[in-house]
């Protein structure tokens with residue numbers, strides 16, 4: 001096991017209202033083994049808008065919540081007041097904005113502002129949540145991104161995450177501000193946003209397209225595995241300036257992801273439509289890879305004109321392999337992901353059901 | 368010329384193994400070789416002069432397609448072994464199993480082939496380097512180490528010589544053995560066609576005259592062998608040509624790295640077998656050619672700038688395939704290659720990873736080898752420079768040619784599991800054409816072991 005430094009008395013979290021943000025806060029409030037050395041001291045959380053506050057407090061009633069724009073220096077000054085020796089987990093960012101210029105403003109500008117304020121506040125370590133999108137797609141289904149990879153950003157979001165990651169790593173300054181990057185791929189698990197709910201709904205309805213052969217692979221990360229990775233990145237000694245892939249133990253073939261979601265939904269009492277297309281996986285339908293390529297082209301075109309369309313973007317990525325190798329993360333951080341696809345998807349489905357989020361008709365006719 | 372027991376067409380690695388084994392078995396053997404005989408060391412290795420004298424069409428051969436792929440074939444006694452880098456790999460069990468499965472090949476597992484690999488390794492004195500890596504290799508090793516990527520200094524069939532290592536080419540080894548065992552070698556003789564009648568080959572036609580033989584073994588290389596069969600009326604589609612499409616980068620360092628008479632033998636195998644990174648021949652003339660085409664200004668630079676420059680490559684296993692077609696009235700076949708979308712994506716990824724590695728190794732500037740490429744000096748340049756290598760700008764090459772006459776029992780295959788041509792009783796193929804696919808490693812060792820296995824079968828008469 002790598003050496004763990006002293007836990008910080010204060011943790012400052014940006015992007016607190018997001019998927020990871022709330023999972024992290026939940027782990028603060030109710031730590032489990034799977035979360036690793038998640039800090040249990042005080043936590044200060046930055047919400048992007050007042051609407052997020054309820055969700056944040058639901059996850060962690062004891063959090064001190066601030067509201068404001070992550071690029072606003074005044075907001076950050078208050079957020080970092082008395083934060084000497086604290087740990088910052090910087091998870092604020094936009095993934096699916098309406099306009100492409102939001103990527104640079106929030107993902108790059110916000111990161112720069114946070115680095116600056118953290119430094120002047122005397123923060124000990126900053127953990128930055130980056131993304132696979134900074135590295136593009138794998139050239140073959142069996143290829144894996146290694147710990148060291150050239151940035152090859154996938155469109156606007158990827159470019160902003162690459163720029164932000166580069167700045168964070170360059171800002172590492174031992175003795176003053178240490179920086180560590182975690183790179184999660186596609187999330188799943190409780191606290192999911194509407195777009196993931198849409199994914200479940202489409203799978204249940206047999207309308208989720210599996211592009212091409214379905215052999216393309218995806219690394220995914222259950223949010224609690226990501227919490228463990230980020231917690232380790234905040235604590236392990238001598239990893240400043242480095243970056244770590246944080247994902248489930250193995251990448252999953254796309255067809256397996258869709259099939260697992262369909263099976264879990266059926267298990268959990270939802271009606272799952274069988275797709276009518278021949279050769280289709282249960283809960284999904286095969287679509288020629290051409291469709292994804294068309295979507296990708298259109299996405300590129302729109303983004304070049306400053307516009308962003310979420311569905312198109314997601315569709316354009318669907319025939320690609322995006323998979324990483326976590327060996328280095330295991331070795332250096334002692335990371336051991338505990339949640340696996342089926343169990344994790346089940347948790348997500350139950351989380352939705354508990355909150356009355358409709359996914360599909362119930363098999364027993366109940367609502 | 369009188370009649371022979373065996374005529375071997377081509378004196379490359381495949382032909383030399385065949386000739387030696389047949390001659391040692393007491394057969395009357397003639398090797399017919401189109402190229403001339405050049406003593407090893409008589410022309411500088413990796414030089415333009417070597418290209419003029421020992422390559423087909425001076426090394427200027429191209430597979431048409433989008434993008435076209437330049438390929439090189441040797442044409443001299445000893446074939447490719449005289450000009451190549453001498454890098455040796457054993458094929459993996461997985462590779463041989465995949466070939467056996469996909470092409471229904473008998474007896475091609477690693478245990479089947481292993482004894483022959485041993486024979487080849489012994490005769491060619493395959494060995495690792497003793498002592499320190501030279502600078503061009505050391506740069507690759509350093510980059511790989513910094514990135515945590517796996518790599519190795521590849522063993523070679525080269526023995527330490529005065530000055531530079533002496534490559535154990537065919538003229539120094541197998542071909543010499545064949546001649547010593549009584550085989551005859553006719554250089555400067557091109558086989559125009561085989562004399563095939565009623566399912567038998569009677570001999571080979573050279574300059575309008577037939578040299579008769581009990582058996583003929585074609586080992587003219589993966590492009591020329593299918594073309595020769597086509598010219599001889601044997602139905603051969605010529606499809607299946609498989610190469611390792613390769614993209615190059617000129618790297619400049621702060622210190623001297625270039626040893627013009629040798630090349631980097633280190634390979635990065637972290638992404639193998641799909642992708643291999645390594646070093647290429649870097650004679651000043653080759654570098655000058657690469658740079659002048661791309662507009663890298665050399666004006667005002669110290670005249671010896673090439674000493675700090677070295678060419679590196681990223682080579683891939685390709686899903687695309689090519690085709691060889693001989694055209695009546697033309698000496699050379701038309702070769703085409705279709706690079707797939709996945710191939711291009713893999714090449715871009717390989718190019719990006721190569722540049723990332725070279726920067727990590729301390730390169731101060733990089734120039735990728737495609738039309739209109741930008742100069743890369745920082746990590747941030749890597750992505751745009753890789754993305755800009757489009758189909759229309761790519762300039763790819765390959766020195767590994769395989770796949771045109773894959774061995775195996777698959778229906779419609781031209782040859783069986785042992786290289787015997789199905790429709791012509793006494794005709795065999797025994798060279799790189801037989802490898803069902805470009806193997807993701809330097810192929811000569813593998814093809815020589817397979818050639819041994821085949822000729823052993825031929826001599827036992829149960830083929």
Ligand SMILES: Cc1cc2nc3c(=O)[nH]c(=O)nc-3n(C[C@H](O)[C@H](O)[C@H](O)COP(=O)(O)OP(=O)(O)OC[C@H]3O[C@@H](n4cnc5c(N)ncnc54)[C@H](O)[C@@H]3O)c2cc1C
Pocket residue numbers: 376377378379380381382399400401402439440441442443444445446447448450451452453454455556557558559586587588589591592595766767768797798799800809810811812814
């Ligand atoms: C620059 C370069 C570097 C390479 N580096 C390596 C390396 O490091 N390691 C490795 O394993 N492989 C390497 N290779 C590949 C290796 O050299 C080939 O795979 C190997 O030589 C193929 O052997 P072959 O017997 O099939 O054909 P070839 O070696 O091509 O021999 C065929 C011979 O047949 C002759 N011929 C063709 N047609 C006729 C005809 N009609 N009549 C008479 N003669 C004919 C040709 O002139 C030629 O001499 C390299 C190749 C090149 C060009």
